[in-house]
Amino acid sequence: MGRxxxxxxxxxxxxxxxxxxxxxEVDTNGHPGFDGAKDDGAAALxxxxxxxxxxxxxxxxxxxxxxxxxxxxxxxxxxxxxGKGGIVNHVMGAVDPQGVHLAAFKxxxxxELEHDFxxxxxxxVPSAGKIGVFDRSHYEDVLIARVxxxxxxxxxxxxxxAINDFEAELAATGTSIIKVMLHISKDEQKARLGDRxxxxxxxxxxxxxxxxxxxxxxxYQQAYQLVFERTSTSEAPWYVVxxxxxxxxRLAVQHLLxxxxxxxxxxxxxxxxxxxxxxxxxxxx
Amino acid sequence: MGRxxxxxxxxxxxxxxxxxxxxxEVDTNGHPGFDGAKDDGAAALxxxxxxxxxxxxxxxxxxxxxxxxxxxxxxxxxxxxxGKGGIVNHVMGAVDPQGVHLAAFKxxxxxELEHDFxxxxxxxVPSAGKIGVFDRSHYEDVLIARVxxxxxxxxxxxxxxAINDFEAELAATGTSIIKVMLHISKDEQKARLGDRxxxxxxxxxxxxxxxxxxxxxxxYQQAYQLVFERTSTSEAPWYVVxxxxxxxxRLAVQHLLxxxxxxxxxxxxxxxxxxxxxxxxxxxx
Numbered sequence: 001m002g003r004x005x006x007x008x009x010x011x012x013x014x015x016x017x018x019x020x021x022x023x024x025e026v027d028t029n030g031h032p033g034f035d036g037a038k039d040d041g042a043a044a045l046x047x048x049x050x051x052x053x054x055x056x057x058x059x060x061x062x063x064x065x066x067x068x069x070x071x072x073x074x075x076x077x078x079x080x081x082x083g084k085g086g087i088v089n090h091v092m093g094a095v096d097p098q099g100v101h102l103a104a105f106k107x108x109x110x111x112e113l114e115h116d117f118x119x120x121x122x123x124x125v126p127s128a129g130k131i132g133v134f135d136r137s138h139y140e141d142v143l144i145a146r147v148x149x150x151x152x153x154x155x156x157x158x159x160x161x162a163i164n165d166f167e168a169e170l171a172a173t174g175t176s177i178i179k180v181m182l183h184i185s186k187d188e189q190k191a192r193l194g195d196r197x198x199x200x201x202x203x204x205x206x207x208x209x210x211x212x213x214x215x216x217x218x219x220y221q222q223a224y225q226l227v228f229e230r231t232s233t234s235e236a237p238w239y240v241v242x243x244x245x246x247x248x249x250r251l252a253v254q255h256l257l258x259x260x261x262x263x264x265x266x267x268x269x270x271x272x273x274x275x276x277x278x279x280x281x282x283x284x285x
Numbered sequence: 286m287g288r289x290x291x292x293x294x295x296x297x298x299x300x301x302x303x304x305x306x307x308x309x310e311v312d313t314n315g316h317p318g319f320d321g322a323k324d325d326g327a328a329a330l331x332x333x334x335x336x337x338x339x340x341x342x343x344x345x346x347x348x349x350x351x352x353x354x355x356x357x358x359x360x361x362x363x364x365x366x367x368g369k370g371g372i373v374n375h376v377m378g379a380v381d382p383q384g385v386h387l388a389a390f391k392x393x394x395x396x397e398l399e400h401d402f403x404x405x406x407x408x409x410v411p412s413a414g415k416i417g418v419f420d421r422s423h424y425e426d427v428l429i430a431r432v433x434x435x436x437x438x439x440x441x442x443x444x445x446x447a448i449n450d451f452e453a454e455l456a457a458t459g460t461s462i463i464k465v466m467l468h469i470s471k472d473e474q475k476a477r478l479g480d481r482x483x484x485x486x487x488x489x490x491x492x493x494x495x496x497x498x499x500x501x502x503x504x505y506q507q508a509y510q511l512v513f514e515r516t517s518t519s520e521a522p523w524y525v526v527x528x529x530x531x532x533x534x535r536l537a538v539q540h541l542l543x544x545x546x547x548x549x550x551x552x553x554x555x556x557x558x559x560x561x562x563x564x565x566x567x568x569x570x
Contacts, residue, residue: 061489089381096374097387098420104383135383190567197564203556204346211566271488279482281496282475 003047006036011252012259017228017238023221026240028185031248041247048254049094055261056099056131058268063129065269069174072131072260074253077139077227078182079220080210081192082243083250084135087182091254092133101126104135117141117159118166125170131257138163139179142227147219160230171235176260179236180253181224182243186217288332291321296537297544302513302523308506311525313470316533326532333539334379340546341384341416343553348414350554354459357416357545359538362424363467364505365495366477367528368535369420372467376539377418386411389420402426402444403451410455416542423448424464427512432504445515456520461545464521465538466509467528471502 014032034041062068074092076084092100103124112120118138126132142159145151151159167177184192193210196202213220232238239256243249299317319326347353359377361369377385388409397405403423411417427444430436436444452462469477478495481487498505517523524541528534 065489085381085383088383093378093382096370097378097382097385097418098370098373098389100382102382133382190570193567194564197560197567200556201553203560204350204554206556206558206563208558208563208566211563211570214567214570268486269489271485271491273491273493275482275488278491278493278496279479281493282478282482282499285475285496285499 003044003051006034006040006044007255008035009033010259011241011255012239015239015241015252015256017232017240021228021232021240023183023225023228023240026183026242028183028188028242029244030242031245032242032252034248034251038245038247041251045090045247045251045254048251048258049091052091052254052258052261053095055258055266056095058266059131059261059264060099060129062266062269065272067128068269069128070176070264071126071128071174072176072178072257073126073134073170074131074257075134075137075139075177075179076182077137077143077180077224078243079184079189079217080213081189081196082182082184083246084182086246087180087250087253088133088135090250091257092131095131099130101130101132102135103132105137105140116162118162122166125175128174138166139227139231143220143223144213146223146226147216160227163231164233164236167231167233167236176264177236178256178260179232179238180256181228181238181240182249183240184243186214188244189214288329288336291319291325291329292540293320294318295544296526296540297524300524300526300537300541302517302525306513306517306525308468308510308513308525311468311527313468313473313527314529315527316530317527317537319533319536323530323532326536330375330532330536330539333536333543334376337376337539337543337546338380338384340543340551341380343551344416344546344549345384345414347551347554350557352413353554354413355461355549356411356413356459357461357463357542358411358419358455359416359542360419360422360424360462360464361467362422362428362465362509363528364469364474364502365498366474366481367467367469368531369467371531372465372535372538373418373420375535376542377416380416384415386415386417387420388417390422390425401447403447407451410460413459423451424512424516428505428508429498431508431511432501445512448516449518449521452516452518452521461549462521463541463545464517464523465541466513466523466525467534468525469528471499473529474499 011033036044059070076087078084088102092102105120108120121138124134142156146156171177193206196206228238241249241252296318321329344355361372363369373387377387390405393405406423409419427441431441456462478491481491513523526534526537
C-alpha cells in the first residue's frame, strides 16, 4: 500500500483557510482526509520522506544547471508546545540538509528592533532550489505584538498590508509559500507543558513565560483569526493543521510540501555540456 | 552488539595527523580501526545517529539554560566526488536540523573578494550549542589558491598563520574543531565522475571544471600535505579519512563527532526555575 492509500482527500483542500473560516470551529484532535490510524500515519510519513527528498533534489538540480529561481518557503506558527520543533526534526530532518534553510525567529535583538519588522525576515528567505523553513516568522509582529501591545495599533494594522506585499513579491519571484498554523487545544498544551515539567531531560524546553502567554490564550486565538482574515491570499494561503495528534500534523505538513513540489512538474535538467566529450576527457585523465 | 563492537581502536587516534605524517602513504581504501564489513558499518552508523543526536541535544540544552558557550565545528575538505555531500546528508542529516549550521563555501563572490579571506568564514561559525559544518572552507584559500596561483605566494604563506590564529581563537572561546580531509584515490574519482556522466539524473552534479582540477591531482596532494604540516595543531587537528569506501568514511566522521561531544561530559542542565511553583501555575491556568 502506498502513502496515498489512506488519504481520502488532499489535505491541502481541507486545511486551506478560505472565506468564512473560523478558527474556533476547527477540531484540534481531528485528522482531516486521512482515514488511517497512527501506525499507518508513521508508515506514510516514512514513505513520504523519500518522495520529499527526491523532489527537493530535483528542484536543487534545476537551479544548479538552469538557474531555475523556484524555491519553497514553509512558515510555521503555533502556540507553545504545538510541535513546530517536531515538524522541523521529523519532516524537514528527512531532507538532505544541503537543500534546507532553517531560520528560527526569537525575540528581536536591539539591532533588529532598529529596523522595520521585515528586515530580519527578508535576510532569511531561502535561496533558489531550497526549502526554507521559518520557525516563527513576521507573523509574531502581528500576534504577540498585538496581544502584548508591543507596537501602536495603527502600526500593527499597517503590517498586515506590508506582509501581503512582501509575500506577493516573494511569490512573483518564484517562491511557493505555505503558511501553517499548528493548532492545539488549551488542554493539550497543558498536558504537554506538564510533561516538560515532569521530566528532568525536558526542563530546558520550559520557560515560565510560556504560562504567561498561555494565560492570554483567548487573545492569541483572536489574533490568529485576524491573521487568517487579513493575510490568507491565493499566492500565500494559510493552512490550519490540527495538531493534538503529532503524527497527523507531521504527515499533513509533509503532504503540503510534496503537493507544492509536485505542482512544479520537475524533471532532471539536461546536461549543459557534451556528455560524450567529457567522457573522453575523463578517460584520458 | 553495540556500535563499538567492531571498533578495535578509536579512529580519532588512528586518523589524526601527527608528526611526520605523509599523505602519500595513506591507503584510501582502508578502514582503520573498524574490523567489520560494510553491513556492520551501516548498522553502526544507524546506532551512532541516535547517540550523536542525543549528545547534540544536550549541548544545545546547556546553552539554552546556562549559556554554555561550547559548540562543534566540522571542517570538510576533499577532492571532487570524495563524499562531502554524503557526510552532510547521511551523518549530519541524522541530527535535528535545529542543532546544525551548515555552510557551503563556493567560489568567492566579488563582494567576498573585497574582504580578507576569513571574512566570509567567520560569519558562518556556528552559534553556541550547535554543530557547524563547513563544506569546503578557508582551506580553499591555501589549496586551489596555491595550485591555481590565485594569490601571491607570500600572501598564501601568510594565510597558514592567519588560519592557525583564527582557529586558536575559536578553540579558546569554546569551539571543538574537527578538520577532516576525505581521501580518495585518483582511480576512485575516475569511477565516480564516470558514474555521474553515465546517469542522466547525476549530470547536474558534474562540471567540466572537475576534470581540469583532476588534471592537477599531484599538485593538490602536495598542497594538502603542506596544509597538514602547517595547520594541524593540538587545538584544531586534521584527520585524514580514507574515503574510497563511503560507508567507512561516514562512520569514521560520525565517530569523531561523537568523541568530541562525549569528551564534553554533558549532562542535562538543571532547571533555572522552581519546578513545583511552575507546576502549580500550570494547574491553575
